[in-house]
Amino acid sequence: MNRPEPSRTLPDRSIYERRESKVRSYCRAMPRQFVKALGPWMYDDQGGRYLDFLSGCATLNYGHNHPVLKQALIEYIQSDGITHGLDLHTRPKAELLRTFEELILEPRGLDYVVMFPGPTGTNAVEAALKLARKVTGRDLVISFTNGFHGMTLGSLACTGNSAKRRGAGVPLDHVEHEAYDGYYGPDIDTAELLERRLSDGSSGLDAPAAILVETVQGEGGLNAASATWLRKIADLAKRHGALLIVDDIQSGCGRTGTFFSFEEAGIVPDIVTMAKSLSGLGLPLAVTLIRRELDVWKPGEHNGTFRGNNHAFVTATAALRHFWSDAEFASEIARRGEYLAERLERMAEAHGLETRGRGMMRGIVMPSGEFAAKVTSACFARGLIIETSGADDEVVKVLAPLNIDDEIFAHGLDIIEECVGQVMQERATSPMEVFK
Numbered sequence: 215m216n217r218p219e220p221s222r223t224l225p226d227r228s229i230y231e232r233r234e235s236k237v238r239s240y241c242r243a244m245p246r247q248f249v250k251a252l253g254p255w256m257y258d259d260q261g262g263r264y265l266d267f268l269s270g271c272a273t274l275n276y277g278h279n280h281p282v283l284k285q286a287l288i289e290y291i292q293s294d295g296i297t298h299g300l301d302l303h304t305r306p307k308a309e310l311l312r313t314f315e316e317l318i319l320e321p322r323g324l325d326y327v328v329m330f331p332g333p334t335g336t337n338a339v340e341a342a343l344k345l346a347r348k349v350t351g352r353d354l355v356i357s358f359t360n361g362f363h364g365m366t367l368g369s370l371a372c373t374g375n376s377a378k379r380r381g382a383g384v385p386l387d388h389v390e391h392e393a394y395d396g397y398y399g400p401d402i403d404t405a406e407l408l409e410r411r412l413s414d415g416s417s418g419l420d421a422p423a424a425i426l427v428e429t430v431q432g433e434g435g436l437n438a439a440s441a442t443w444l445r446k447i448a449d450l451a452k453r454h455g456a457l458l459i460v461d462d463i464q465s466g467c468g469r470t471g472t473f474f475s476f477e478e479a480g481i482v483p484d485i486v487t488m489a490k491s492l493s494g495l496g497l498p499l500a501v502t503l504i505r506r507e508l509d510v511w512k513p514g515e516h517n518g519t520f521r522g523n524n525h526a527f528v529t530a531t532a533a534l535r536h537f538w539s540d541a542e543f544a545s546e547i548a549r550r551g552e553y554l555a556e557r558l559e560r561m562a563e564a565h566g567l568e569t570r571g572r573g574m575m576r577g578i579v580m581p582s583g584e585f586a587a588k589v590t591s592a593c594f595a596r597g598l599i600i601e602t603s604g605a606d607d608e609v610v611k612v613l614a615p616l617n618i619d620d621e622i623f624a625h626g627l628d629i630i631e632e633c634v635g636q637v638m639q640e641r642a643t644s645p646m647e648v649f650k
């Protein structure tokens with residue numbers, strides 16, 4: 215891949231050091247200035263080209279600047295279409311609702327109403343939590359170990375990661391974290407443990423308003439719940455009068471192979487949250503899907519200034535029409551997901567490692583976060599953008615575009631294979647390892 219020559223003087227980037235908050239994160243591991251992106255590629259201002267296996271944390275499932283989506287938006291802007299519309303009726307909103315109904319909900323026999331809660335994922339989660347508490351009159355929410363649901367207080371309370379939780383500065387309460395599928399190893403059924411606690415009037419666990427779950431834990435290390443476990447959780451939510459909320463913000467929009475990540479398990483959540491790849495082009499757009507009977511909101515009881523991102527409505531509609539009109543895209547994702555699984559398993563086997571995930575949301579578990587970081591920085595040096603996930607950031611996570619060309623995909627996986635090999639080799643020959 216084209217890389218800037220080390221001798222060339224780099225342009226002055228001190229503005230970021232001087233003026234941007236220390237809270238910045240991804241840019242620290244990838245200290246370049248990006249100027250252009252198309253499909254799976256990103257380009258920096260030094261002529262460097264990078265293959266993007268981060269895809270905006272699964273916000274760019276269809277790659278960067280997909281021509282069909284981009285064209286739809288350009289035409290809309292050219293025609294002076296509404297940009298900001300609060301929650302006013304606009305043609306793009308009607309078209310999105312109609313398309314979503316026709317291509318997504320009706321073929322799957324789902325009868326959700328669509329709430330536009332504000333543009334980000336955490337907005338969708340906050341709305342879901344608020345609604346579940348309002349519907350049930352209960353305050354406790356059950357979420358799971360290693361779950362990630364966003365950074366505002368309600369969502370953060372449901373998030374497991376202690377470093378993120380510490381940022382809150384106030385107690386994060388009204389949430390219990392129960393063990394996710396596989397948390398205590400393969401022999402312990404954590405759905406049964408939860409059932410036991412919920413059925414025991416003396417367990418100390420109050421009756422919950424909701425059970426909030428990711429089918430594959432995007433930030434929490436790509437743990438994939440089994441279909442059986444998900445069905446048990448859905449069933450026990452129902453029996454205990456709690457709403458089942460599936461957070462499909464990262465695992466949805468085809469990432470695991472089907473439009474919704476829970477389709478394979480055959481469950482019907484009461485509430486579903488979506489964001490990230492929903493607009494398709496990377497524009498902010500989130501929805502909270504609500505089973506019709508549970509839509510007990512009073513008008514305006516929950517709102518937000520940016521609920522009517524019409525540009526995102528336009529691109530979301532174009533994405534649904536382009537990719538989800540028939541079953542072909544899903545079968546393409548399944549095929550690529552299988553290939554990804556094979557490639558990662560081969561790497562894992564070669565070095566005594568493990569793989570995790572489902573569909574096009576998979577990764578390889580390195581011995582520690584330190585080794586995973588070595589892999590991702592070695593990848594970056596070879597022109598591949600890739601990030602980590604997990605409690606210790608120990609999982610190298612592949613989030614390639616779902617529509618990536620087979621050869622380019624193979625090329626990116628070759629880079630990962632090489633870098634994992636190199637890092638594991640160094641580890642094996644490092645004298646310090648003897649003492650670890």
Ligand SMILES: *Cc1c(COP(=O)(O)O)cnc(C)c1O
Binds near residue numbers: 336363461
């Ligand atoms: C990214 C993410 C969120 C939060 O979305 P934001 O747009 O960052 O607020 C919530 N849940 C899951 C599963 C996510 O991956």
